[in-house]
Amino acid sequence: MQQDEYADVDLTGKVSVITGAGRGIGLAFARTLCEHGAQCILAELDAEMGEEAAKGLQAEGLNARFWPLDVSDPAAVEAVARQVWGEYGSLDIWVNNAGLARHQPSEEVSLENWQTGIGVMLSGTFFGCQSAGRIMLAQGGGSIVNVASVNGLAAQPGRAAYNSAKAAVIHLTATLGCEWAARNVRVNGIAPNVFLTELAMASMTYSGAASLETYIRRCPARRLGEMPELLGTLLFLVSAHSGYITGQTLRVDGGFVSDHYL
Numbered sequence: 001m002q003q004d005e006y007a008d009v010d011l012t013g014k015v016s017v018i019t020g021a022g023r024g025i026g027l028a029f030a031r032t033l034c035e036h037g038a039q040c041i042l043a044e045l046d047a048e049m050g051e052e053a054a055k056g057l058q059a060e061g062l063n064a065r066f067w068p069l070d071v072s073d074p075a076a077v078e079a080v081a082r083q084v085w086g087e088y089g090s091l092d093i094w095v096n097n098a099g100l101a102r103h104q105p106s107e108e109v110s111l112e113n114w115q116t117g118i119g120v121m122l123s124g125t126f127f128g129c130q131s132a133g134r135i136m137l138a139q140g141g142g143s144i145v146n147v148a149s150v151n152g153l154a155a156q157p158g159r160a161a162y163n164s165a166k167a168a169v170i171h172l173t174a175t176l177g178c179e180w181a182a183r184n185v186r187v188n189g190i191a192p193n194v195f196l197t198e199l200a201m202a203s204m205t206y207s208g209a210a211s212l213e214t215y216i217r218r219c220p221a222r223r224l225g226e227m228p229e230l231l232g233t234l235l236f237l238v239s240a241h242s243g244y245i246t247g248q249t250l251r252v253d254g255g256f257v258s259d260h261y262l
């Protein structure tokens, strides 16, 4: 799949915020939104990485900026949303992507680990939806995309907080999608299978995890997903192509979750 298959997705002038955009999927999301005309704020916890990522996109001639953000801090999320609205006059796309991979037997998980996982991936997603939603409802429309995971639909041992947060994100997406549908604010999700980022590699190297080969054998498509396939899903969800779609989480997983056949 080539990215220019989405050449008709014109996001010119759309103001977008992508959380956790310093690297991996978030950075790829920011690049593709920029390439389709959007102005992107890379909202990232790691300032050095965020700066570097934004500079890289600027060097490619793209309209990107880094703003520091810890998504688990609701006041900080609200401040970023308000500041974007104040500076740009609109907020059209908000992608809740920030996440982290921690693996541990559940009986050993500390309170801090549990709270961080839930705080970043569930509460952080809610705070992003709420702060962006307030503005989008006031301005008469917008599109929010939440990055869930196949782990929100099928469990993986050793990732209690991650799996629980991602499952809740899928239901949060459905809830807000219904709640705001009549007011032109769409809330959708993406549930990826394995895409080779640092987070995914950390999952693979955890001693209790399946190997890459096992994943591929277990996946009906018999291959990993390629980044353009994830980017295409994002472009679909933020464009008019999906104008009557809300509250849904699309699995981008090569059939992984559908298949229970051994």
Ligand SMILES: NC(=O)c1ccc[n+]([C@@H]2O[C@H](COP(=O)([O-])OP(=O)(O)OC[C@H]3O[C@@H](n4cnc5c(N)ncnc54)[C@H](O)[C@@H]3O)[C@@H](O)[C@H]2O)c1
Binding pocket: 019, 020, 021, 022, 023, 024, 025, 026, 043, 044, 045, 046, 049, 069, 070, 071, 072, 097, 098, 099, 100, 101, 120, 124, 147, 148, 149, 150, 191, 192, 193, 194, 195, 196, 197, 198, 199, 200
């Ligand atoms: N890569 C995969 O295979 C895969 C599969 C399913 C779901 N996902 C989800 O996709 C998203 C991105 O994953 P990735 O693979 O690119 O991971 P990654 O580790 O490469 O990137 C995650 C980014 O989020 C940032 N971040 C972490 N905590 C933050 C916070 N509190 N506030 C702001 N930013 C924060 C990190 O600094 C990092 O830049 C995550 O939500 C992850 O759960 C990834």
